[in-house]
Amino acid sequence: MEPAATDRQNEDRALFREPTAAFRPSAYWFWHSIPTPDVCRAQLADFKANGIGTILIQARLAMPLDSYLSAPYLEAYRISAEIAAELGLKLGLYDDYNWISGHAGGRTVAGRDDLRERHMFWSSGSSPQGAISGIHPPFVQAMGPDIIGWQYEGGRVEWCEWTVEAAVLHPTSDIRAPDEIVDVTTHVRITDSDAVSCTYAFHGNIEVDQALTVFISARSTTSRLINYLLPKAARRFIEVGLDPLVAALDGLIPDPVGFVFYDQPAAGFYRWDQISGSLGNSLLFAPSLRQTVAERSDVSFAKALLALVRDTGRETLRIRAQFYAAYSALMNAAFFGTLRHWAETTGIVLTGHEILPHVSSFALNGGFISIDPRVAPAVDFFGIDAYRHQTAVDSNNFAAQLAPKLGDSVARSNGRSRCMVETYASAERTTVRAAGQWELTLETARAQAIRLHCLGMRQFIWHGVYQTDGRDDDPSPFVNPRFDFAPGINFEPWWPYHDLFSDETARISAFIEPAKPRTPVAILYPLYTAFAEGPRHSHATHLGAWCKELLAQGCDFMIVSEADLIAAQIRDGRLFASGLVFDAVVLPSVTVLETVETLRTLEAFRSTGGMIWSSGERLSLACDDGAAIAAPTLSRHCDTPPAAEHIANLLSSVRSSGPDIQIGSVRRPWQWIGYEEGGWWRIVLFNDGLEGVDVSITLAEGLECEEWSPNDGTITAIGAFRHLVTTIEPHAVHCLRIRAANHDAADKGTIAPLSAVDRERAITLADGWSFAPGAGADFVPISVETGWENQGFSDFSGVGVYRMMLTVETEAKWILELPQAETAVTAFLDGTPTDRRAWRPYRFTLGRLSTGTHMLELHVANTAANRYYRNTPYLGDRPNGSGLTAAPKLIPLSN
Incomplete structure (x- = not known):
């Protein structure tokens, strides 16, 4: 191996074991008032200890507007940056009060009505x-x-x-x-x-x-x-909103303060x-x-x-x-162009996100359906991203969605890759969406973060960590911090487990970083169709359908612009664009192109054996051509949004390259597949379902495999095989690095999901439990087959302690398995902590137990929902599940 390649692999391994802040979760730090130095130090140290890598200070609506950018505010900001530097945290400048970048809490227009x-x-x-x-x-x-x-x-x-x-x-x-x-x-x-x-x-x-x-x-x-069409408005915003921060942070830019983050610039709809x-x-x-x-x-x-x-x-x-192309270009240059020039002059990176009408959806306009995005910087995402140094997007709640995939796409189009993803929670149990989700579990957040990484995210941004948990008996949204798009994760009882989430997801991101994704399909972003036809046209739903169905069948893709296609190289039926390789191009109900040159590129691609698929309405117009145009020669077309059978038929004609992954169940795990320059492939497999998934992996030549464990950072060579099989347990994730075997390979290799256990000798621990609602509280008898919220503790949020005296009759190595827990657990044996878990499988290694009686304690943290939604309209029809809801099992290891 070349020395440079060896150095690069060593760097990759070191980064995986100890990911830097660029891969660790970051968070908005909500300031509801100006913090004291002691508060700054205590909270920043807490964030660091729990795995946060980057903080963005954000003044929220609970802070008096006059306090924003005041002398005490700027002093506290500098103190926070100095403390962050001491702790090894990074800081980003969140650029406004509350959100909607550009107004600087009203200071931009104060005295400047124009x-x-x-x-x-x-x-x-x-x-x-x-x-x-x-x-x-x-x-x-x-x-x-x-x-x-x-x-x-x-x-x-x-x-x-x-x-x-x-x-x-x-x-x-x-x-x-x-x-x-x-x-x-x-x-x-x-x-x-x-x-x-x-x-x-x-x-x-x-x-x-x-x-x-x-x-x-x-x-x-x-x-x-x-007025985002006026460069002078952006300049004034910089003068009154950003320059004071930069002046206060003299000597702290670009380290630890390395970037400025804008958030949803948009005028009124x-x-x-x-x-x-x-x-x-x-x-x-x-x-x-x-x-x-x-x-x-x-x-x-x-x-x-x-x-x-x-x-x-x-x-x-x-x-x-x-x-609309002219309107968007004017707005983009006036606002984002002015910000970029300032950022480069200041020596700081520009990032942030515009309004994403597709937030929480795969359909291009499936999120903010009440707005016409053409009046805001909310359609020309490729053009906006050209002004950023780093891509960021917005996501809502905890299901897969388009934002990270589109973010990764525009980044690659502009010579970068992957993106930051701000994730906020809006209420689903009430119509007051700002009430948020105090019921969020770390398991739910972890699953979402892994999905987002598979879709193109580099760094997860929490919205957010709170300065205060607000006021009791006040359901006011926004002004009571408690209901300002909760949760403030540092006030969740499961917060002390956040480092587990941070370490694991950061390693997954670092594992993905050195490789390029395998994306056989390019989906054309229908920019000019969106401009011409509007947000309710079928292009929006068709693009979403293509994305969802391709992912459902394990086929990755990237979204490309017309400029990407025109600049592409075409060889042997393949399209080389945005640094990636495509076998097929999809036109999702595209009716209008910017230029006829795009059509010529598509025809050239088709003539060399490339595939062009389309759905919905057909192409009829190129804006720089005076006459109607004919659609390109198509490989396949469907009038309706593509269904599963359409995708399966189309993918059968895509040439195979790299690893073949076969799934032994109806439900597919989430996957990401990428390739390195040296012939290695990287695979992430994540099962977010309730049942185990059987997976078989093959390479035509046989394969040798390394398993990179995101749980603890270990890297293990597991041999050379004709094919590799494993069962992915619910909520388990595997990071595998494989390449063609260069020596004799065994027929089949297996990745064991856990140590061999003797389930026939499992002991169900259903009886003899007592419970205390918090440290120092009295213990009372309790059932472990239903949550504590049903046993007299309906509004208790915190750490409940379950205790039993455990009699061991056979000396052996034992594990403790919890079939269900709500929601994070630390196991103690004879007063000593043994292990902690915040998501399935809840399995704890107890070690070798001698015969006799042992004291087993389980400290279980639920969510803050039952505490903070008490006496509000937001609780719903029943309290949230808390504690143990199924009897634990004591299981001996087979060896």
Whole structure:
């Protein structure tokens, strides 16, 4: 082996054993008030001890707005950074108060009304008089008055500077030719206005079959949000929001403070009484938008605006796509471009995430369904990511979703790989989503983190760790920290087990890092279709269906842009793009392309033997081509979203490379497969189901295998075999490194899931247990076959202690197995801790026990739900399961 390769392998192994902060979970540290130095030191040391690698300080709504960026705030920030440096923690600058980057807690627009968000509204009808009225932000209103009060001064949504930006006369029915649209902007005047509405009048004639559509902009007088189309707004945000932090942290940048993190920059998603047409929310407006649109479109600004809200003929889709492309490019450059320039000048990395309409879903617009993402930086993810130095995305709750896969895709498109994933919990037991999930278990979080790693995540970001656990008997969302998207994981009874989660998931991430994923399928990101057709078009659900079905059948993929395809190399029926290799390209109900050059690339790929699959509507338009285009020659097409049988048929034609993994059950484990330059393959297998899964792994030449244990960091060579078999227990994870065997291999090798046990001699420990609800409490008899919440301790959250006197009649090595526990357990034998577990399998090695009587104690931590949801509307119809819910088993080892 070459010396360089040996060094690299040694580095990989060292990183796996002791992952750095880049792979360890990070967390938002919610500041609800300005902390004292003692609080800073105590909490940061606690975070470090429990495996957190990076902290981002975030001022939340419970903190008085005047405290944000005050002198005491900045002093506490610096003290925290200094302590973090002492502890070996990394720090990132969370860039705003609460969230929605750019407003700096309202400081950006204070004294600079010209930077407040300005929006464009429209009204259409057959009368020469009309109005814009009833403007409201439903997305924000749904979150309650405290969020309204945070975003709007005085809690009022008010406007000024009503200005007619465009007006057109047009047929009320179908528009057959462009000259049927008449620009009458100069003939429309504002006739009256106040803080909430305006009226206008057209000075001209409207024919019987004509309608007048008027576009009017207004600037908010009360919104703290900025106009993201204005570079000067971003510069002002930097001046008042970021520069004070940088000045306070002098000498601490770039270590330990290495990056700045922006969070969901977006103006208000407004609706109003007169809204109509295919655009679901108001548009941001700035005078520069006219020139930007003119550079990308061959129609007037007024006619382009009309195409956004109604069909204006055969050119409608092209005009819409080009308008939104111009709008997005202007917004991206003005905000993200300004931030990037500042970050590079400051010597800090820019990262963060925009609004992801697909959050919690695989469908492109399956998350925030109440917004039209085209009005925000929420569609052109590849373009936004080009301004970042590191990719980050947002995820909601604890099921697999598109965000990390799209994040990994845009990162690879821009010369990087993988991403950070912020994960927040919104309530599922109540309609008040900010009440969160105090019922979250570490097992649930761990399973989600492993899934996210398999989907493209490098680093997990908790939302978050709390400064305080809030107030009793106050169900107020947001302003009571207890219900600000709980849980604050450091107030969960299972928090002392978090280091187990951190160590294991960080090792999984470090294991994945050196390899490139095996992705036979490229899915084209339908950017111009999304611009032209809108969020309710079938491209959104079709892309989600492709993602879910491919993953369900063990086929990985990556999402690529048109630019990726055009820049790709094509050889022998394979597409080399974004640093990866593809055998097939999927068009998920793609109707509109940016350029005909993409079509030429697809045809060239198909002509050399590559496969092109599509579903839904067919391609009909390239925006830089004046005529309708024919779809490329397709290998397969299905009119409906792809189902399992479609995917199976298509994958049967994909050439095989690398390891073949066969599953002996209906349910597949989660998997990630990647390859190194030296011929090694890396495999992650994770069973998040309730039953064991049989797995067989083969390479055509036979294989030699190493098992890298993320549990403890050990690396074990397990031999050379024709094929390798194992049973993956529920919630078990395997990290395997394999390559073609270069010597004689045995026929079959097995990875034993656990030491050999003698289950026929298992002893069920159902009787004789007593229980104390916390240290120092009195013990009372208890059943171990139902949770303590059903036995008089319904609102106890904490560490319950189960105790029994255990009589051993045969000296042997024993293990203790808990069939079910809620939710983290440490086993004590004769007063000495033996082991701890926070997820299945709950199996504890007790060692060799002599005959006689032993005291067995199980310290069980539940969740905080029963304590914190007590006396609130959020508890639900029954308390959460707590403690032991099935009798433990004592099982001797066979040897």
